[in-house]
Amino acid sequence: MRRRSLYKATALLALSVTVAGCAASGTSERRLVGVAMPTTSQERWIADGDNVSAQLDALGYDVDLEYAENDVPTQIAQIESMIDAGADALIIGSIDGVALKDVLAEAADQGIVLISYDRLIRESPDVDYYASFDNQRVGVQQGTILLQGLGVLDAAGRPTGATGPFAIELFGGSPDDNNATVFYTGAMSVLQPYLDSGVLVVPSGQTDFATIATQAWDAKTATARMQTLLPAYTGTGLRLDGVLAPNDGIAIAVIDAVKTIGYGTDEQPFPIVTGQDAELASAKSIKAGEQYSTIYKDTRQLAEVAVSMVRTLLDGAEPETNDTTSYDNGAKIVPSYLLAPQVVTIDNLQSVLVDGGYYTAEDLG
Numbered sequence: 001m002r003r004r005s006l007y008k009a010t011a012l013l014a015l016s017v018t019v020a021g022c023a024a025s026g027t028s029e030r031r032l033v034g035v036a037m038p039t040t041s042q043e044r045w046i047a048d049g050d051n052v053s054a055q056l057d058a059l060g061y062d063v064d065l066e067y068a069e070n071d072v073p074t075q076i077a078q079i080e081s082m083i084d085a086g087a088d089a090l091i092i093g094s095i096d097g098v099a100l101k102d103v104l105a106e107a108a109d110q111g112i113v114l115i116s117y118d119r120l121i122r123e124s125p126d127v128d129y130y131a132s133f134d135n136q137r138v139g140v141q142q143g144t145i146l147l148q149g150l151g152v153l154d155a156a157g158r159p160t161g162a163t164g165p166f167a168i169e170l171f172g173g174s175p176d177d178n179n180a181t182v183f184y185t186g187a188m189s190v191l192q193p194y195l196d197s198g199v200l201v202v203p204s205g206q207t208d209f210a211t212i213a214t215q216a217w218d219a220k221t222a223t224a225r226m227q228t229l230l231p232a233y234t235g236t237g238l239r240l241d242g243v244l245a246p247n248d249g250i251a252i253a254v255i256d257a258v259k260t261i262g263y264g265t266d267e268q269p270f271p272i273v274t275g276q277d278a279e280l281a282s283a284k285s286i287k288a289g290e291q292y293s294t295i296y297k298d299t300r301q302l303a304e305v306a307v308s309m310v311r312t313l314l315d316g317a318e319p320e321t322n323d324t325t326s327y328d329n330g331a332k333i334v335p336s337y338l339l340a341p342q343v344v345t346i347d348n349l350q351s352v353l354v355d356g357g358y359y360t361a362e363d364l365g
């Protein structure tokens with residue numbers, strides 16, 4: 001008999017004995033949660049997987065945590081085997097937002113609870129809930145801090161009257177990740193007026209998402225693209241003032257590339273480079289005065305949201321949401337709980353990341 005059927009058979013009994021905090025212990029058999037994460041090539045997803053697993057484990061669930069190393073067929077196969085193993089719930093950080101439709105239909109047929117984790121799964125009516133950060137806000141924060149770093153906006157976000165022109169280049173995330181376009185749209189909502197007025201210029205002329213996107217968020221791809229842009233800034237007198245980098249991996253790639261043409265000295269300081277994820281290498285880079293900013297998204301909190309959604313749904317109740325309009329995945333509007341992202345620069349690195357317990361002072365060196 002499949003594990004799911006066992007759960008159904010014992011559900012009533014379980015409900016009558018369930019007490020808060022023992023969601024999985026009221027049944028005669030532990031319930032299984034499959035956790036499918038996109039890649040271990042980036043620190044944040046390792047932390048996400050660890051946090052989600054640890055929290056599920058503490059609640060008494062069995063956990064199958066798998067990483068697909070950015071390979072879509074691998075992720076589909078992993079989800080299929082979670083379904084075959086009798087998973088009761090799936091928490092999925094997708095690679096390609098539209099590729100999971102069929103396998104999720106299979107999961108839904110089995111009555112499996114499905115949480116879209118951090119990235120919206122698209123074109124599937126079978127996604128129950130979405131746990132993420134306010135991704136539009138992330139983009140707005142990235143655009144705003146870029147303008148603040150350039151001195152176009154002051155610390156309170158008011159225009160300073162600086163006319164520039166400031167030369168910037170734009171990088172986007174992976175086109176198959178729904179978040180990437182949301183970040184881009186958010187950032188452009190604050191940058192576009194300054195591009196229109198000529199305060200900002202993009203010497204490469206590359207501003208549309210398809211051109212600036214970075215497949216699989218791959219740092220090497222970003223380095224290669226930055227290198228193709230650099231000749232405009234060597235021996236021409238043109239200075240690169242800023243780079244919209246959508247995450248920390250791409251920020252570090254950009255910084256490494258501009259170092260090769262002499263940026264990072266008193267005479268030629270680094271451009272203002274944004275980021276996202278508060279990865280350790282970037283936190284250190286900010287401390288060293290290289291990367292300008294990152295966006296802190298506490299993966300411990302995101303894990304809590306996703307785990308609490310699973311527990312609530314398996315207990316037959318409705319999870320808490322705080323956004324039921326923003327995330328239309330093409331098949332339905334997915335009820336969401338969105339956490340607040342926070343901008344980090346050298347000014348609040350200590351108070352947010354160290355005092356907040358994300359890193360120790362020793363971690364930052």
Ligand code: BGC
Nearest residue numbers: 042118119177179217247277
């Ligand atoms: C996440 C970012 C991450 C990026 C690359 C996005 O979907 O929201 O935090 O940097 O994927 O993995």
